[in-house]
Amino acid sequence: MKSVTCELCPRGCVIPEGGAGDCRVRVNLGGELRATTYGRPSALHVDPMEKKPLYHFLPGTPVFSLATAGCNLHCLNCQNWQLSQRGGEEMEAIYRAEPAEILNTAIQEGCHSIAYTYSDPIVFYEYTCDTSTLARARGLRNVLITAAYINPKPLRQLCQVLDAANVDLKAMDDALYRQVTGGTLQPVLDALRILREEGVWLELTNLVIPTLNDDLAMIRRMARWIEQELGADTPLHFSRFQPQYRMRNLPPTPAETLEYARAEAMDAGLRYVYIGNLMGHAGNSTYCPTDGTPLIARTGFWITNRRLTADGRCPSCDERIPGVWQ
Amino acid sequence: MQGAPPILGREREAWCATGVRFIRVPSMQTSARWVRMPVNWRTRDLPLPALILLCLTLIGLHLRLVSKEAADAGTGGWRHIDRAALERRIESGDLRDVRADWYHPTRPDEGPFDQGSFGTSE
Numbered sequence: 001m002k003s004v005t006c007e008l009c010p011r012g013c014v015i016p017e018g019g020a021g022d023c024r025v026r027v028n029l030g031g032e033l034r035a036t037t038y039g040r041p042s043a044l045h046v047d048p049m050e051k052k053p054l055y056h057f058l059p060g061t062p063v064f065s066l067a068t069a070g071c072n073l074h075c076l077n078c079q080n081w082q083l084s085q086r087g088g089e090e091m092e093a094i095y096r097a098e099p100a101e102i103l104n105t106a107i108q109e110g111c112h113s114i115a116y117t118y119s120d121p122i123v124f125y126e127y128t129c130d131t132s133t134l135a136r137a138r139g140l141r142n143v144l145i146t147a148a149y150i151n152p153k154p155l156r157q158l159c160q161v162l163d164a165a166n167v168d169l170k171a172m173d174d175a176l177y178r179q180v181t182g183g184t185l186q187p188v189l190d191a192l193r194i195l196r197e198e199g200v201w202l203e204l205t206n207l208v209i210p211t212l213n214d215d216l217a218m219i220r221r222m223a224r225w226i227e228q229e230l231g232a233d234t235p236l237h238f239s240r241f242q243p244q245y246r247m248r249n250l251p252p253t254p255a256e257t258l259e260y261a262r263a264e265a266m267d268a269g270l271r272y273v274y275i276g277n278l279m280g281h282a283g284n285s286t287y288c289p290t291d292g293t294p295l296i297a298r299t300g301f302w303i304t305n306r307r308l309t310a311d312g313r314c315p316s317c318d319e320r321i322p323g324v325w326q
Numbered sequence: 327m328q329g330a331p332p333i334l335g336r337e338r339e340a341w342c343a344t345g346v347r348f349i350r351v352p353s354m355q356t357s358a359r360w361v362r363m364p365v366n367w368r369t370r371d372l373p374l375p376a377l378i379l380l381c382l383t384l385i386g387l388h389l390r391l392v393s394k395e396a397a398d399a400g401t402g403g404w405r406h407i408d409r410a411a412l413e414r415r416i417e418s419g420d421l422r423d424v425r426a427d428w429y430h431p432t433r434p435d436e437g438p439f440d441q442g443s444f445g446t447s448e
């Protein structure tokens with residue numbers, strides 16, 4: 001039996017002939033590991049960049065977004081579980097879209113960037129790499145929306161063609177990672193450092209789940225780590241939990257929990273902390289950290305007012321706001 | 327004390343309607359539910375204990391299999407997939423068999439379901 005060992009993610013799956021990795025889509029056929037969803041996405045959409053969420057990267061622009069089946073984490077609260085917790089052979093909708101076709105469609109749709117998202121692009125790594133390389137050559141940017149459960153070497157290689165990433169940091173607690181996602185914390189922290197070192201624009205999302213990871217002391221520890229390891233200018237999005245998939249027993253996150261979390265993270269030194277998935281909240285908007293001037297006002301995924309200058313400065317005090325603005 | 331009658335009365339073999347057999351049951355504990363061991367009990371009751379033993383063996387084997395599969399899945403080992411369905415969809419063009427990056431033939435020192443060999447130390 002010719003088994004193979006996958007080196008892509010920290011699981012290090014040892015896969016016998018005819019079996020799949022834990023992600024369901026990387027399959028050992030005849031002693032060779034095959035990427036079965038390469039060029040076969042099951043989700044294709046044009047989204048606003050704010051939906052990723054990326055608030056400091058080409059705000060207000062449309063981004064062509066794609067995903068295939070499969071994921072290397074198994075979050076109990078996954079909002080895309082019909083996509084992420086299935087193998088390619090279990091999917092009904094599969095599009096045939098080679099990297100060149102993705103590029104053509106994205107350009108036709110008026111997008112200047114491509115997002116690898118929804119499930120986790122790590123499991124369709126080769127498709128992401130090839131499409132990103134082609135996108136770079138044609139002047140488009142690439143954004144990765146991921147839980148960053150990936151090994152250092154493949155990540156560093158992927159970073160060569162990445163422009164931005166939003167990483168879902170689930171909690172600053174290894175036991176919770178194991179319990180809720182089936183993964184572990186340390187590889188994610190290592191991946192975050194690598195993304196920063198490699199110069200990829202980085203934003204973080206933390207889904208705040210009542211009773212699971214809403215402890216303010218843990219939120220403070222997470223914010224401190226981000227401030228020390230990634231920098232105070234790293235935007236952090238606290239996102240509101242909605243009961244779904246295998247976590248319907250917990251209530252939606254109360255607004256005040258998100259407000260406390262935001263205040264705690266800002267007190268720990270982070271300068272751009274947002275509240276997401278809560279329509280119309282003031283915490284959706286970007287403010288100048290020096291004088292509090294509202295710079296980009298948002299309602300949901302839509303920008304309702306923009307005072308940030310074209311080169312990314314506060315019009316009142318000329319403070320440079322970190323990000324990729326054009 | 328030699329020759330004194332047993333305090334609890336004479337002991338004897340008995341069996342219960344549920345099939346449980348006691349070799350030495352004090353007579354005072356026998357009730358209407360206990361009956362005398364029939365002479366031919368071995369041939370009549372062998373199927374029941376054998377059936378219980380068989381059930382326990384099957385339950386044990388099942389638990390072993392289930393816990394092994396759970397361990398495989400839980401530690402990120404690998405997954406069984408519907409290979410026939412996969413191959414059909416590769417053949418139809420719905421899926422692909424593009425060679426993946428980042429893997430190697432499993433080395434003898436890599437046990438199955440080994441975690442952490444490619445962890446954060448690289």
Ligand SMILES: [Zn+2]
Nearest residue numbers: 288291314317
């Ligand atoms: Zn200002």
